[in-house]
Amino acid sequence: MDKTTSDSISLSVPLNENYASVLRLAVASVAARMNFTWDKIEDLKMAIAEAFLLSFRSDDNSEFNLDFNLFSDRLEILVKKSNVEAVQDSMEKKYSVFILTGLMDKVDIKPKGNNKYDIKLVKNLW
Amino acid sequence: MPKKNQNAIKKERTNNLFRKYQKSHSLEIRDRLVEEYMYLVEFLAKRFKSRGEPLEDLIQVGTIGLIKAVDRFDLGRQVEFTTYATPTIVGTLKRHFRDQKWAIRVPRRLQELNQQINEILGNLTQKLRRSPTISEIAKQLKVSDEEVIEAMETSKAYSLISLDSERSSENDEEFSLMDFIGEEDKHLISFYERSSMVNAISILGPTEKKLLFFRFIKGLTQTEIAQKLNISQMHVSRLLRRTLDILRQRMLAEEAADREVE
Numbered sequence: 001m002d003k004t005t006s007d008s009i010s011l012s013v014p015l016n017e018n019y020a021s022v023l024r025l026a027v028a029s030v031a032a033r034m035n036f037t038w039d040k041i042e043d044l045k046m047a048i049a050e051a052f053l054l055s056f057r058s059d060d061n062s063e064f065n066l067d068f069n070l071f072s073d074r075l076e077i078l079v080k081k082s083n084v085e086a087v088q089d090s091m092e093k094k095y096s097v098f099i100l101t102g103l104m105d106k107v108d109i110k111p112k113g114n115n116k117y118d119i120k121l122v123k124n125l126w
Numbered sequence: 127m128p129k130k131n132q133n134a135i136k137k138e139r140t141n142n143l144f145r146k147y148q149k150s151h152s153l154e155i156r157d158r159l160v161e162e163y164m165y166l167v168e169f170l171a172k173r174f175k176s177r178g179e180p181l182e183d184l185i186q187v188g189t190i191g192l193i194k195a196v197d198r199f200d201l202g203r204q205v206e207f208t209t210y211a212t213p214t215i216v217g218t219l220k221r222h223f224r225d226q227k228w229a230i231r232v233p234r235r236l237q238e239l240n241q242q243i244n245e246i247l248g249n250l251t252q253k254l255r256r257s258p259t260i261s262e263i264a265k266q267l268k269v270s271d272e273e274v275i276e277a278m279e280t281s282k283a284y285s286l287i288s289l290d291s292e293r294s295s296e297n298d299e300e301f302s303l304m305d306f307i308g309e310e311d312k313h314l315i316s317f318y319e320r321s322s323m324v325n326a327i328s329i330l331g332p333t334e335k336k337l338l339f340f341r342f343i344k345g346l347t348q349t350e351i352a353q354k355l356n357i358s359q360m361h362v363s364r365l366l367r368r369t370l371d372i373l374r375q376r377m378l379a380e381e382a383a384d385r386e387v388e
Contacts, residue, residue, distance in 0.1 A: 025275065025279055032259070032261070032274075035257050038247065038278075039257035039347045041278070046367060049367075053374060078277065099342065099370060
């Protein structure tokens with residue numbers, strides 16, 4: 001795997017609390033393949049669940065779409081067009097950003113219009 | 127001998143035993159009574175068999191209920207001992223499941239693996255001087271990576287030791303909000319701007335506050351926190367997850383309440 005090119009895995013999960021564990025297992029298995037340590041996998045699982053759980057409070061019954069981009073030195077998780085109210089200007093913005101930045105090496109939130117946001121979560125391998 | 131007669135004789139015999147026991151409190155007689163009614167425990171324990179605990183364990187737990195019932199049974203009440211003992215035994219069994227550490231029934235294989243991982247995590251961390259990878263753990267335990275991942279997720283099923291349980295109130299020196307706010311961290315200040323967040327944190331016990339502080343403000347890893355608080359890594363993970371759940375729920379509730387006011 002080159003640092004510049006990456007394998008990608010895309011997942012689409014219904015916005016239903018019960019699927020949080022599917023995401024947790026998925027990220028754990030991707031990260032384990034990449035040789036992440038136990039601690040970092042715990043962080044990844046917690047972060048993905050946090051991003052997910054904060055997403056489905058709106059009335060929109062859409063799906064939770066995300067990509068795992070695997071690099072030789074890091075894992076990037078891209079949550080696509082989330083309508084996370086949490087990243088809007090509410091108190092939860094602070095909460096979720098606080099939690100996510102605490103768990104990840106980098107958190108990048110980009111507005112995509114229409115109250116949708118792309119959230120990029122990066123975890124370095126070492 | 128007709129069956130009815132046989133039963134009557136048996137009943138008379140046990141009633142005699144009860145009378146003797148209530149006078150003498152002889153353990154020998156109690157043992158005999160317990161033996162006499164073991165079939166009841168077995169019968170009741172079988173009803174809980176499908177919940178994932180081995181039958182022998184259930185019988186053991188149920189026997190404790192039976193002993194209690196023998197101790198408390200009052201012949202004067204004119205009820206059959208079995209009538210009296212059944213709810214006691216069932217109660218003990220139910221309590222057993224309620225107090226069990228595993229909130230969700232998890233296959234025994236995974237429970238055991240989970241415990242093994244819990245044990246070797248510390249060793250491996252020391253040996254490697256870093257948190258181990260999944261395959262390092264798997265190799266050590268001679269299982270597949272997938273099994274380790276599964277067992278890792280399983281630890282979630284461990285029951286939610288109440289955050290305000292003894293662990294939290296254990297003579298820990300008071301760890302107040304001031305410990306958080308005292309940190310001169312830009313991030314922190316913005317984080318605390320919101321009084322609702324502070325409110326949410328204030329309901330946490332000292333251990334949980336410490337966890338949040340170490341993990342998110344000091345940026346320690348779970349392994350480091352485990353060492354600091356002298357608890358297992360898995361416990362750190364569980365408590366942390368639970369703490370985040372509580373905070374999130376609390377905040378959602380407050381936000382909803384705010385909206386209603388508006």
